[in-house]
Structure formats: C-alpha cells, structure tokens
Amino acid sequence: xxxxxxxxxxxxxxxxxxxxxxIEAAIASGHNxxxxxxxxxxxxxxxxxxxxxxxxxxxxxxxxxxxxxxLAFEESEFYRxxxxxxxxxxxxxxxxxxxxxxxxxxxxQERALACYLVDADRIAKEKGMIQAANMALLGFFAxxxxxxxxxxxxxxxxxxxxxxKLLEKNLEIFQAGYMGAKExxx
Amino acid sequence: xxxxAEVMMGNYAIARGLVEAGIQVAAAYPGTPSSEILPxxxxxxxxxxxxxxxxxxxxxxxxxxxxxxxxxxxxKAACMMKQVGLNVAFPALLRGMHKTIKGALVVVxxxxxxxxxxxxxxxxxxxxxxxxxxxxxxxxxxxxxxIAYCALKYSFEHKTPVIxxxxxxxxxxxxxxxxYPPGTRKxxxxxxxxxxxxxxxxxxxxxxxxIVASGMTYSIAMDVLQDIGISDIVPIYKVVxxxxxxxxxxxxxxxxxxxxxxxxxxxxxxxxxxxEETDAVIEALIxxxxxxxxxxNGYVPKEGELTYDVVKGVIERAMEKAGxxxxxxxxxxxIEEAMKTVAVKPRPxxxxxxxxxxxxxxxxxxxxxxxxxxxxxxxxxLGTLQGAVDTCIDMGxxxxxxxxxxxxxxxxxxxxxILASVGDSTFFxxxxxxxxxxxxxxxxxxxxxMDNGTTAMTGMQPTPQTGITADGTHTRSITIENVxxxxxxxxxxxxxxYDIPLMIQTIKEAYDYLTTxxxxxxSHxxxxxxxxxxAVIIARRECLLNARGRVKKMVEDLPxxxxxxxxxxxxxxxxxxxxxxxxxxxxVVVDDGICVMCxxxxxVCNMMRQKKGSSKF
Numbered sequence: 001x002x003x004x005x006x007x008x009x010x011x012x013x014x015x016x017x018x019x020x021x022x023i024e025a026a027i028a029s030g031h032n033x034x035x036x037x038x039x040x041x042x043x044x045x046x047x048x049x050x051x052x053x054x055x056x057x058x059x060x061x062x063x064x065x066x067x068x069x070x071l072a073f074e075e076s077e078f079y080r081x082x083x084x085x086x087x088x089x090x091x092x093x094x095x096x097x098x099x100x101x102x103x104x105x106x107x108x109q110e111r112a113l114a115c116y117l118v119d120a121d122r123i124a125k126e127k128g129m130i131q132a133a134n135m136a137l138l139g140f141f142a143x144x145x146x147x148x149x150x151x152x153x154x155x156x157x158x159x160x161x162x163x164x165k166l167l168e169k170n171l172e173i174f175q176a177g178y179m180g181a182k183e184x185x186x
Numbered sequence: 187x188x189x190x191a192e193v194m195m196g197n198y199a200i201a202r203g204l205v206e207a208g209i210q211v212a213a214a215y216p217g218t219p220s221s222e223i224l225p226x227x228x229x230x231x232x233x234x235x236x237x238x239x240x241x242x243x244x245x246x247x248x249x250x251x252x253x254x255x256x257x258x259x260x261x262k263a264a265c266m267m268k269q270v271g272l273n274v275a276f277p278a279l280l281r282g283m284h285k286t287i288k289g290a291l292v293v294v295x296x297x298x299x300x301x302x303x304x305x306x307x308x309x310x311x312x313x314x315x316x317x318x319x320x321x322x323x324x325x326x327x328x329x330x331x332x333i334a335y336c337a338l339k340y341s342f343e344h345k346t347p348v349i350x351x352x353x354x355x356x357x358x359x360x361x362x363x364x365x366y367p368p369g370t371r372k373x374x375x376x377x378x379x380x381x382x383x384x385x386x387x388x389x390x391x392x393x394x395x396x397i398v399a400s401g402m403t404y405s406i407a408m409d410v411l412q413d414i415g416i417s418d419i420v421p422i423y424k425v426v427x428x429x430x431x432x433x434x435x436x437x438x439x440x441x442x443x444x445x446x447x448x449x450x451x452x453x454x455x456x457x458x459x460x461x462e463e464t465d466a467v468i469e470a471l472i473x474x475x476x477x478x479x480x481x482x483n484g485y486v487p488k489e490g491e492l493t494y495d496v497v498k499g500v501i502e503r504a505m506e507k508a509g510x511x512x513x514x515x516x517x518x519x520x521i522e523e524a525m526k527t528v529a530v531k532p533r534p535x536x537x538x539x540x541x542x543x544x545x546x547x548x549x550x551x552x553x554x555x556x557x558x559x560x561x562x563x564x565x566x567x568l569g570t571l572q573g574a575v576d577t578c579i580d581m582g583x584x585x586x587x588x589x590x591x592x593x594x595x596x597x598x599x600x601x602x603x604i605l606a607s608v609g610d611s612t613f614f615x616x617x618x619x620x621x622x623x624x625x626x627x628x629x630x631x632x633x634x635x636m637d638n639g640t641t642a643m644t645g646m647q648p649t650p651q652t653g654i655t656a657d658g659t660h661t662r663s664i665t666i667e668n669v670x671x672x673x674x675x676x677x678x679x680x681x682x683x684y685d686i687p688l689m690i691q692t693i694k695e696a697y698d699y700l701t702t703x704x705x706x707x708x709s710h711x712x713x714x715x716x717x718x719x720x721a722v723i724i725a726r727r728e729c730l731l732n733a734r735g736r737v738k739k740m741v742e743d744l745p746x747x748x749x750x751x752x753x754x755x756x757x758x759x760x761x762x763x764x765x766x767x768x769x770x771x772x773x774v775v776v777d778d779g780i781c782v783m784c785x786x787x788x789x790v791c792n793m794m795r796q797k798k799g800s801s802k803f
Contacts, residue, residue, distance in 0.1 A: 010533060010763075013779060020360070024193050027362050034326070035360040037195070038302070046535035058326065059405035060359045063494035064517055066413070076531040083521045103527035107520055121779065130779045 001031065001147060002055035004062045008081045009073030009094075011048050014134030017161065018071060019050035021138065022149070025157040026054040029148040036060035047077055054148065071141060073120070073134055079104065088112045090144070094120040094137055116140065116181075123176045132166070132173045139177025143185065151178060191362040194226075196327035196352060199363045200294060201226025203334025204264050206368045210289075211239045211256035213249040215615065216644035217268030218303035219354035220296035224266055228657050234368055242647050242656045245581075245615040250275035250293065257291035257347070262338055264292040269308045270580070271295070274616075279347060280317055290342035292334070296352045299463040299491040303354075303643075305563075305580065307489060309465035310351040311428060320348045320429040323401045327361040332373040333426070353463055355402040355491075377426040378447050380408070393421060395508035396455030397501075398448075398468055400425040403461040406497045414498070416505070416512060423451045425468055448472070459485065459504040463492055479504050531766060537568050539764035540737070540782035542683040542727035543636050547574035548760055548790055549689035550605050550634060554697070557603035560587040564609040565643045566636050571761050575607065582616025584608040588631040588720070589624050596630075603697055604631035611641035611649045613666060625673050630700040630719045632693060635666055636683075638729035646732050670722055677721035684727060684740070686789045696721035730782060741785035749793045750774045760790045 005022060009015040019035050026033040036051045051062045065086050072078030075095040082104070085091060088111070095117050100108060108115050120136035135158070142154040155174065162170045194202070201223050204212070214224040224240060231238040239256075243249035246267040253263035267275060272295045279293060298304040314321040322337050324330035334350055341348045366372070397420060399407045404424050411417040425448075452458055452474060460469040460480035469480040479485035485507075486492070486500050502514050537544045547569040550559065561567055561575030562584030569575035577587050588606035595601040608617055613635050624631075641647040648654045653663030670678050677699045679692050699721050730737055746756070746765070752772040756765060764781035765774050788794050 010780075011535075012538065020193075023360055027193055033361070036355060037358050037360065047533040058408040059355075059402060059494070060361075061355065061406055061409075061494040063410075063413070063498055064515075065521075066494075076529075076533070079525060079528045079530045082525065083517070101528050103524040107524035110520060111518065125778075133779065 002057070003053070003069070003146070003148075004067045005052040005054070005069045005071065006062060006067045006081055006084050007050040007052065007071045007073070008077040009048055009134075010077065011046055013073055014131065015048045015050050015073055018073070018134045018138055019052050020161055021154060021157045022052045023054075024161065025153045026052070026148050028157065029153050031148050032056055034058075034060040047080060049077075049081065069141075069146065071137055073137060082107075085111075085113060089114075090146070091115045092137055092141055093117050094133055096122070116184075118177070118180065120177065123180060124173050127169060127173050127176060129166075129169045129173065132170050135170045135173040136177035136180070139174040139179075140181040141177075142174070143178050143181035189364045189366065191364045193360055194327065194363050195222060195360045196324070196330045196357040197222035197296075198226035198229070199327040199331035199361075200324075200334045200350065200352065200357075202230055202363060202365065203331040203336075203371070204292065204338060205230040205234060205236060205238070206331075206366055206371050207335045207338035208236075208262055208369060209238055209264055209292075209338060210261040211253055211263040212266070213241045213243045213252040213263075214266035215243050215246045215249050215271055216611075216641050216647040217246075217271045217296075218644055219298055219352070219357040220266050220268045220271070220294065221644040221647065222357070223294055224656060227264075232657075236368065240656045244650060246271035246275040247278065250278045253291055253293075254278045254287070254347075257287040257289045257341075260288040262290040262342060264294060264338070266294040267296075268304065269295055269297045269310050270304055270306060272310060272313065273308075274581075276313075279319070287341075287345055287347065290338050291347040292337045292341055292350055293347060294334075294350045294352065296354065296357050297464055298354050300354070302491075305578070307464040309463070309467060310349060311467045312465045314349045314351070315428055315467055315471070320344075320346065320427065322348065322350050322427050323425065324350070324352060324356055325401055325404045325424070325426075326356065327359050328363050329376070329426075330356055331363050332371065332375065335371045336373055336375060351401075353402050359402075375426050377424055379421060379423055379451060393419070393455045394510055395420050395457045395459065395504055396451060397422040397459045397461060397504075398425060398451070398472065399423070399461040400468060401463055403463050403492050403497065406492065406494055407461050407501065410494065410498045410501055414501075414512065414515070416510070419510065420501075420505075421451070421455070423448060425462075428467070428471070452477075457504065457508045459501065461486065461492065461497060461500070479507060529769075534571070535568060536571065536761060536763045537565060538730055539762050539780045540730050540784040540786070541565070542638065542725065542730075543569065544572070544760060544762065545686050545786050546607070546634060546636055546683040546689060546725040547572040548786075549683065549686050549693060550574045550607070551759065552686075553690045553693040554603040554605060557605045558588075558591050560584050560591065560604065560606040560631075562606075562608040562612050564612055564636075564641075566607055566609055569607060572759060574605070580616075581612050582608075582620055584612070585617045585620040585624060585633060588633065589620060589627075589629045592629045592631050601630060605634060605693070606631055607634045607636055609641075610635060610637040610639065610651060610666060611647070613637075614650045614664075618669070621673060624720050625675060625718065628719045631721075632696045632700070633720050633722045634693075635722060635724045637666060637724050637726040638732070639726075640729050640732045642729045642731060646729070666724055674718050675720070675722055676718035678724070679722075680724040680726055682727050683725040684784065684786065686786065689723075689725065692723055696723060737782055739783040741783055741788065744776060744781070744783060744785065744788070746787050746791055747774055747776055749791065749798075751793060753792050755792045756787050756790050760787060762787055 023035040120133040123136040124133040249265040253265035256263040295310040466481040559576045750773040
C-alpha cells in the first residue's frame with residue numbers, strides 16, 4: 001500500500017499536529033511512514049505544508065500530481081497546493097463555501113477529484129474552540145476510512161498527542177467532524 | 187531482543203544516536219534547522235539517566251570551544267549548530283584536526299538547501315573536505331541516529347573531530363526510529379550500491395546511466411526511480427561518508443572511491459548523474475569529466491532545494507542524454523489554467539498576530555520614515571515587510587553596519603537618522619564587540635533591542651537574560667540594561683512596545699539626544715565627548731509564543747472591520763496576519779482564529795487616529 005498525503009494550511013492553525021496524528025496512526029497500525037515538516041520562518045503565519053507518506057518510501061517529499069489526499073485547513077492553501085493532487089485524488093477543504101469556484105469545479109470534474117467542502121471553522125467555533133478546526137477536518141477524514149485510517153486509530157492517536165487539558169474539547173470537535181461527514185455522506 | 191521504535195524527527199534521532207554512543211558534553215547555539223538536537227539530548231539523558239553536561243552557549247564559537255575543550259580533556263563531546271553558525275565556530279575546528287583531542291568531538295552542522303531559514307545555501311561538506319575533516323551525510327532520520335552513533339565512535343577511535351552534516355529535510359522529517367539501550371545500537375551503514383539495484387548482482391555490465399547520490403537527495407532519487415518505474419535499469423550508488431585518506435592523491439575522498447566499489451560503479455556506467463545538496467562536492471571528488479552530469483555542466487540546478495519535482499526533472503534529462511527511452515511526465519496544464527481564476531492569498535512569512543516587534547517597527551518607521559534601518563537575524567528580520575529593516579547580513583551586523591553607515595555619512599558631512607534593530611539573543615550572541623567600537627568611536631545611531639525574552643525564531647531557547655539554563659534549571663540572569671550600563675551608554679530607555687505613541691516619542695527623544703548634545707568631533711587624538719553614543723532603546727515585551735496560555739486580551743472590542751474605510755494603511759504599514767483585505771467588500775477582515783485581541787491595529791488605523799472611529803485613546 002502507498003498513500004501520499006498533503007496537509008496544507010497556515011502557521012499556528014494545527015497543520016503540524018494533524019500530520020503528526022496521521023503519521024503516528026499509520027505507524028501504530030503497522031505501516032512504514034515518513035513525514036516532512038516545515039519549521040522556522042514558515043511557522044510565522046505563512047503558508048505551511050506538512051507531508052505524510054505511508055508505505056515503502058525513502059523520502060518524505062511529494063511531487064506534482066502525486067498526492068492521493070489533500071487536507072486543506074484553509075481554502076487558499078487548497079488552491080495553492082492543488083497541483084500536488086493526482087487524478088482521482090481526494091481533497092478535504094476547510095471553507096464556508098457550499099460549492100467550488102467554477103473553474104476549480106470543472107478541473108475537479110476533468111481530473112475526477114473528490115472534493116469535500118467542510119466548514120471546520122464553524123464546527124470548532126460552535127464547540128467554543130476555533131483553534132481546533134483541524135480536529136473537525138480530521139474527524140471528517142476519519143469517516144472516509146481510507147486505509148490505514150479508521151475512526152478508532154485516529155482517535156487513539158489524538159488521545160496520545162493532545163495535552164490532557166485540551167483533549168476533551170479536541171475529541172468533541174473530532175467527533176462533530178466525523179458526524180458531519182456521516183450526515184452528508186450516508 | 188525486541189527493539190522499541192519511536193516516531194521522532196531527524197534532530198531527535200541525531201540526539202538519540204549521540205546519547206546511545208555515550209556522549210558526555212553537549213553544547214549548542216540554536217539555529218534552524220539544528221535547534222531541536224540539544225533539547226533531544228536533554229530528553230534522552232533524562233530518560234536514560236545519563237550524566238551529560240548540556241548547555242545553550244551564547245554563540246556557536248563558544249559551543250564549539252566548550253565541546254573542544256572537553257574533547258581535549260578526554261570527554262566524548264558534541265556541538266550543534268546551523269551551517270552559517272559553523273562559520274562563527276570555524277577557528278577552533280581548524281585547530282582540532284591536528285589530533286589534539288583525547289576524547290571525541292562530533293560537530294553537527296545542519297545545512298539549509300533553499301535556503302528556507304538562512305542567508306545562504308552554504309554546504310558544510312565543502313568546508314569540511316577543504317580542510318580534511320571527515321563528514322557523514324545521513325539520508326533519513328533513522329539513518330541519522332545510526333550515523334550519530336557511528337560518528338562519535340569514529341571520532342574517539344581516530345582522535346579526530348568529525349562532522350555530521352544534516353539538511354533540513356532530514357532534520358525535520360519524522361520517522362519511526364529504533365531505540366537501543368545506551369552502547370548497544372546495531373548499526374550497518376548502507377553505503378554503496380543498493381541491493382535492489384541492477385548492478386548489485388551484475389557488476390560487469392555497462393549501463394547507460396548510473397546515479398551517485400548522498401543525503402536526502404539519495405532518498406528522493408530512490409523514490410523517483412521507483413515511481414517512474416526505472417529502478418531496474420538505473421543503478422544508484424549511495425555515499426554516506428567523506429573521509430581523509432592518508433597518502434591518497436586527493437586528501438579527502440569518498441569512502442570507497444579508492445576501493446573497487448565506487449570506481450567499479452563509475453566504470454560500469456556510460457553516464458553518471460551526481461545528485462547532492464547543496465554544492466558540487468561528490469562531483470568534484472569523483473572528477474569524471476564529461477561523463478559526470480551534475481552542477482558543473484548544468485544538469486543539476488546551481489541553486490535552490492532539490493525537491494521531488496526537481497530531482498525527477500533532472501533524472502529525466504539525464505535519461506534523455508543517456509538514450510534511455512521513457513515517456514516523460516507531462517504536467518496537466520489545466521491546473522494552472524484553473525488556478526488563474528481563483529484569488530490565492532499571498533502568504534509570505536509574517537510576524538505573529540500580536541507580536542510586539544510589529545509595533546516597534548511601526549513606531550520606528552513612523553518616527554523617521556526616511557531613516558536607514560540596519561537589521562539583524564531573527565524573527566525581526568521580517569521588519570523588512572514594514573519598511574523598517576534595510577539590511578540583514580549576519581548576526582551582530584545590525585550594530586556594525588549602523589557604525590559603517592554612520593562613518594560614511596559623517597565623513598560626507600550629513601548624517602540621516604540611523605535606526606538599527608537587533609533581538610535579545612542576537613545582542614548577547616554577537617553585538618557586544620561591535621558595541622565597544624560604537625561607544626569608543628562615538629557613533630551616533632539609535633539601537634533598538636527587541637527584547638522578547640527568548641530566542642523565538644528557533645523555538646524559544648533561553649538567553650543569558652532569561653535566568654534559565656538548557657534543561658530548565660534556574661541560574662543568574664544577566665540583564666541587557668546592566669550590560670549597557672557597563673558600556674557607559676548615556677541614553678538607555680526600557681519601554682513596552684505595545685505603547686506605540688510612547689515608543690514613537692522615545693525614538694524621537696533618542697534622536698534629539700544624539701543630535702543636540704553637540705560633542706567635539708572625535709578622532710583618535712580627541713576621543714573625549716560630553717555624552718555617550720549610541721542611544722539605546724530596549725523594547726521589552728514577552729514573546730506571545732512563549733507566553734502562550736498567559737496572554738491577556740488588551741481590548742474587549744475590535745471595531746476595525748466596522749470602521750474600515752478601505753484605505754489599506756494597516757495592511758501596508760502594519761501587516762498583521764490576522765487582518766486581510768476583502769477586495770469585494772473593500773474592507774478588512776479579521777481572522778478570529780489568529781487574532782489575539784492586542785488592539786494594536788486600532789492604534790495604527792487611520793480612522794482611529796483621526797478620532798473618527800469607535801475606539802478612543
């Protein structure tokens with residue numbers, strides 16, 4: 001199995017935590033995985049991309065049109081990284097939009113992309129912690145159960161990685177994201 | 187024995203390898219991408235209950251010499267820094283080659299291809315091979331742990347300092363790394379021809395194209411060969427270690443290049459593509475003329491990171507040269523077409539929302555828009571975006587360049603306002619020697635020390651003022667104002683940069699102080715003056731990232747969206763990342779997820795300044 005995932009967003013909004021959870025959940029379920037993060041300058045409110053590759057890879061870098069999945073924690077960062085997504089790739093985008101802009105919609109059709117627009121900010125805000133919008137998107141992602149990810153192994157990893165003080169809220173938002181996906185998709 | 191593994195970043199893996207190999211002294215100065223190694227050593231020394239002396243030194247030279255001193259005295263020591271930090275530490279390293287150590291000395295120097303967080307793409311291997319210092323170049327976090335372990339042992343056995351060169355993609359990649367009890371790590375360095383490679387079993391066959399690679403570029407090349415389906419026809423030779431070989435024609439060589447391994451490999455291919463970061467080191471050492479495809483003949487870009495796509499492009503070109511037919515990857519141009527229609531917000535790195543540096547820069551620029559602004563290295567280099575940083579050369583150059591500018595203009599008779607900025611960690615790292623000169627030769631410039639109580643850019647390491655050591659224990663604090671007092675500087679003000687009006691006023695006062703206290707023209711013969719230049723302002727407020735969880739809202743209401751008339755003044759001169767401009771509505775929009783309610787934008791808002799807004803000050 002080979003899975004290449006791009007986590008894209010802006011500094012300080014939980015991109016790194018999301019990719020940490022994805023690599024650790026994959027390894028915990030017995031797969032090889034390697035991730036690449038950005039530190040330093042890019043953490044200062046700029047665009048942040050964190051890459052996760054699950055399977056028999058040597059490097060953590062992902063090339064153009066090779067990613068199976070993009071988790072975009074911010075809408076602009078989705079467009080910025082859309083060239084990384086392969087044909088038939090899957091995108092989860094945190095946005096208030098109900099539909100994609102026309103040209104992107106046609107592109108998604110032509111390239112057979114599955115794009116899910118998730119208002120993760122709203123979900124997190126309703127639970128009183130907008131900073132944890134990453135958890136809502138991860139919840140939605142967990143519902144898709146793309147191998148090796150399941151609701152259980154993602155949730156288990158969140159419990160390991162999120163500090164005790166913030167855990168309850170984070171899990172609540174994760175579950176709300178999961179339920180949101182369930183409502184829309186089943 | 188079941189070996190435990192833990193997911194960790196490359197820098198922690200290096201730390202793990204060093205701790206398992208029995209390191210006794212570790213000193214470092216933080217610098218991306220090397221900063222997490224020392225914290226890693228502290229973490230593993232705690233877990234393994236080892237006696238290791240760890241310290242954040244005030245700069246790289248101190249770190250190098252602390253470790254070097256320990257190595258002379260028989261300890262196993264290491265120092266850690268980024269590639270440009272190695273320049274600061276170089277004098278001791280050069281002396282170190284002469285077999286003066288009794289213990290071990292590993293110098294970890296992390297390169298920054300791109301560069302992403304540095305001024306240059308300097309290649310540590312180039313400097314090391316120039317001076318016959320052995321270098322190890324890991325290709326992944328897992329290998330970095332093994333190599334760190336081997337490097338310390340190698341240094342101890344050969345009584346020579348060695349360099350472990352990492353790059354940011356190794357240092358900041360994460361992978362499951364096996365953990366062994368100290369002293370028991372099982373290491374096999376995978377050097378040479380990969381066992382999956384077509385040449386591994388058929389040495390004699392001549393192939394059209396072979397690749398020699400090291401470090402992360404090797405890992406990327408392996409993935410690219412797999413992904414485009416040519417790993418069965420293009421063999422790859424991996425270089426891990428560059429070592430000096432006595433009596434060899436070239437004093438530094440690749441391990442294996444004098445043995446049949448690499449020579450046979452090079453002889454068995456018609457073309458050899460050399461993939462390495464960041465300079466042409468292997469390429470120069472193997473010296474295969476036209477047969478070698480690399481940086482020297484333009485096959486590999488001379489600058490910039492070798493990303494997956496770059497490596498893929500290079501390999502495709504090399505295949506073409508070697509006459510290997512394979513359908514090249516054609517990017518789908520429809521993606522770019524569609525992208526043209528959506529507005530992607532430009533997102534250059536910015537100071538955090540609520541960062542007090544932003545207020546300082548705003549005040550500096552507001553007080554003297556036409557000043558010369560020598561800057562320095564740290565988060566606050568981002569003051570360029572506010573037009574309040576003109577130069578950024580190296581650490582400490584904020585002060586030295588200010589002196590240079592002052593001399594120049596003074597000589598020509600007309601001195602404009604000069605407003606230099608440096609951070610608190612930089613002040614201790616490299617600003618004291620230039621400040622001695624600035625004081626003794628009476629340089630009239632204003633130095634703003636942006637004191638946020640930490641080394642923020644690299645991840646919150648303490649400074650000599652913090653009163654905390656690397657492992658969190660308390661120690662004496664050396665305050666900046668006490669140091670300045672020792673210099674006899676007459677104008678020293680400590681203010682909170684959140685008070686922007688006071689900051690502006692203080693900068694103007696400092697300028698008046700420098701210009702109205704007319705002193706005799708200084709020369710080497712008459713250095714006596716009636717006041718003491720330069721003027722120093724300490725802009726002190728704790729870094730928001732450091733104060734996380736303790737940050738209080740400064741305002742309850744933020745009416746900036748409501749009052750906005752679309753002048754974009756705050757975007758242009760303040761540039762808070764929480765504020766973006768909605769072109770459709772012609773108004774600013776505040777991102778609640780980032781905003782910390784510091785209210786600074788209200789002070790700079792034109793509406794508020796004209797007292798037309800809903801907030802009054």
